[in-house]
Amino acid sequence: MIRFQLLGPIEVTRNGQRLALGGSKIQTVLATLLLSRNRVVSDSTFSEMLWRGELPSTSNAQIQTYVSRLRSQLGPQVELVRQRGGYLLRAPEAWVDLDEFRAHSATGHAALEAERHTDAVTALRSAQALWRGHALVGATEYLTEVEQPRLEEARLAASEALMTAELACGNHHRVVSELTAMVSRHPLRENVRGLSMLALYRCGRQAEALATFDACRRHLAEELGIDPRDELKALRQAILEQDPTLAAPAVIIEVTGRPSSQPPAQLPPAPSDFTGRTSELQELDAVLRPGGGTAAVVGLAGTGKTALALRVAHAVRDEFPDGQLYLDLAGSTTDPMEPTTAFATLLRLLGVLDAELPSEVAELARLFRQFAAERRLLVVLDDVADESQVRALLPGGTRTSVLMTSRRRLTALEGTTWIGLRGFTSAEAESLLQALSGQVDPVTTRKLLAATDRLPLAVRVLGARLAANPDLTVRQVTARLTDEPFGQLRLGDLDVGARIEASYAGLSPDRRRALRLLSLGLADPFSVWQAAVLLNASLVSAHELLNGLADRHLAELTGDRTGRLDLYSIHPLVRAYARDRAFAEDPPHERSAALERIHQGSRLWNPAA
Incomplete structure (x- = not known):
């Protein structure tokens, strides 16, 4: 059996074994063939997707090489033939996640049209579950620019239909957080705004529902110079009047997941070209394998925390026969997952029916700890916002192991082994x-x-x-x-x-200012005293600001000292970003004053200067 996945990183598995495809070019050729399956893809189309007009002299030969490599890798289950100035892919027995998504989505839309809302939810949830992030990750930017918008639009349409069906079933408490996140990602999508307003109103949050409309009106005016549609205005008026027609259905039908005979295996694939990190892998392996261990991989954005976590999780998964759970907590975004939502998601993955889920976070935590105590589970919590988001999620004293990743240091979590990641060797x-x-x-x-x-x-x-x-x-x-x-x-x-921008945006205004001026005025390594002079702050205040930056790995302790003062450094890419922000956000006279302070301070520190 051969399986193709396009709705996330491009991946191929044959008889359960993942194939190492190679770089973006060969992945682009494969994705282009799969998107046009059973139709001839011309050489010119391949050239456009691979090089977009900047054709190397050997372009035709390279295309032939990529196709030949694919033919040998995919085996006899896939037919790849040359026809009419292009190539044709036939794979009648293959499973393709995009085909599966389209089938579930079509079933769900049809069920919604026929007002079979329970069936619609079941089909559309199945469609949603096939996505593993943005589609076509690994292909060239030319292919993704052409194909991603169409696929993302289909995904969003299915999500809107799902939310409509859920609300028709009376499941507003379940989806209100999902809709809030959708609004954040698609602020100009009026259908999503309307669904969110209705869910908030039905949850007794009338003021928030009206605030959602006001935010939509501002966004549309600022971005497009238009007003909301009449339908959204009418919904706002109905909410103001508490119109009885907005009430949830009298009979609430809960669509629940059924307990599975198979333990959950939710780990996303690890990168096939994972490189290095040998000592970190060994340390994490030693913590997680005995069961009941807790570890956190922390570091600056882009250091490969998730890649390392998934690599070690796959290496130890056989030690956890009762299941491997994965949850993206979206901690680096503007809408991190709430603990209540996280607990409910984990419990659903373990087969708990929605009707059995408590509404209070303390009861959800108790139920999750009970499951963790009875099973050998591996839980991967990706992109943790801070300690408060995950403290209740850590079962503690059980046979379950937890592996976290975060841009924060998470040093306040007791009993946790921390692995700090920096750049490659x-x-x-x-x-x-x-x-x-x-x-x-x-x-x-x-x-x-x-x-x-x-x-x-x-x-x-x-x-x-x-x-x-x-x-x-x-x-x-x-x-x-x-x-x-x-x-x-x-x-x-x-x-x-x-x-880097997302990490910068999560800072308080005084820490953002400190990072900008430090990046502009001080070379690495620099001391707390130099930072205090530059920022016109006391040593205590400067130390607190630097600790706040170090907590998010936007500044790093070097391990050295000048006298009793710690020395810090800033990653060159963080420095480049913050320097650009300094010229954009800080008035010239403030930048000049900071530079003058450090110049004068240097003369005091070194009279010979």
Whole structure:
């Protein structure tokens, strides 16, 4: 049996074994063939998806090579033939997640149209479960720009239909948080706003429902210069009047998951080209295997925390026969998951029916601890916001092990082993860059990697960019990185700048200002005293600001000291981002005053200067 997955990272499994496809080019060829299955894909289409007009002289030969490699990798279950200036893929026995999504989605939409709301929820939940993030991750940016919007629109339409069916079943308490998150991701989508308003109103949150309308009106006016549709205005008026027609159905039908005879196996796949981190893998393995261990992988955005967590989780999963659970807590977003939602999700994965789920977080925690005490479970909690989000989720004293990732240090969690991730070693970074791009130029490669301080996400993006553009050299990318770092460090949904921006946005205003001025005025390493002078703050205040930045890994203790004062450093990419923000946000006179303070302070510190 061969399985193709496009609704997330592009992956292929054959007879239960995952195939190592290679770089973005070959993944793009495969995805293009699957999206046009049973139709001929022309060489010109492949060229557009691979190079978009910047064709290398060997483009036809490269396409033939990619197809030949796919043919040998996929085996006899897949037919890949040359026809009429292109290629045709036939795989009648293959399972494709996109086909499955479309089938479930069509069934759900039809059931909703026929007012069979329970059936609609069942089908549309099944459709939703097939998505593992953004579609076509691993393909070139050219393919994703063409195909992702269409697929994401189908996903959103299915989600809207699901929420409509859930509300028709009277399940507003279940979906109100989901709808709030949808509004955050799609602020201009009026249908989503209306569904959220109705769910909030039915939950007794009339003021929030009206505030959702007001926010929609502002967004539409600012972004598009238009007013909300008449339907949304009418819903607002009905909420103001507490119109009886808005009440939930008299008979509430709860659609519940059925307990499964198979233990849950929810781990997303680990990267097939995972590189390095040998000592960290060994330490995590030792903590998790005995059962009942708790570990946290922490570090700056882009250091590969999730990749490491999934790698070790797959390595130890056989030690947890009662199930492996995975939950993305969205801690680095503006809408982190609430503990109540997290508990309910975990318990559903363990087979608990919705009708059996308590409404209070304390009771949910008690029920989860009971399950954890009776089973050998591995729970992976990805992207933790802070200690308060997960403290109740840690079962403690059971046979269940918990593995977390976070951009915060999480040092207040008792009984937790912390693994702090930084950049790759030089050997690890060079190995991954070469594996992704195929380019070997030790001198220029080291300059390129030094510019990113070997941040794993940056290395991955640069390797994929070089693989996607064979005529591009390491030397050229290094030059471009100097002029426009974050433009070069963005490919598809991999975006180093966006990751750093999210961490920056989560800071308080005084910490954001501190990071901007420190990045502008001090070279690494710098002392707490220098930070205090630059920021015009006391030593105590400067230390508190630096600790706040270090908690999110936006500044790092070097381990060295000047006298009794700690020395800190800032990652070069964080420094580049914060410096740009300084010129955008801080008035010239404030920047000048900060630089003058540190100049005068340096003269006091070193009279010979």
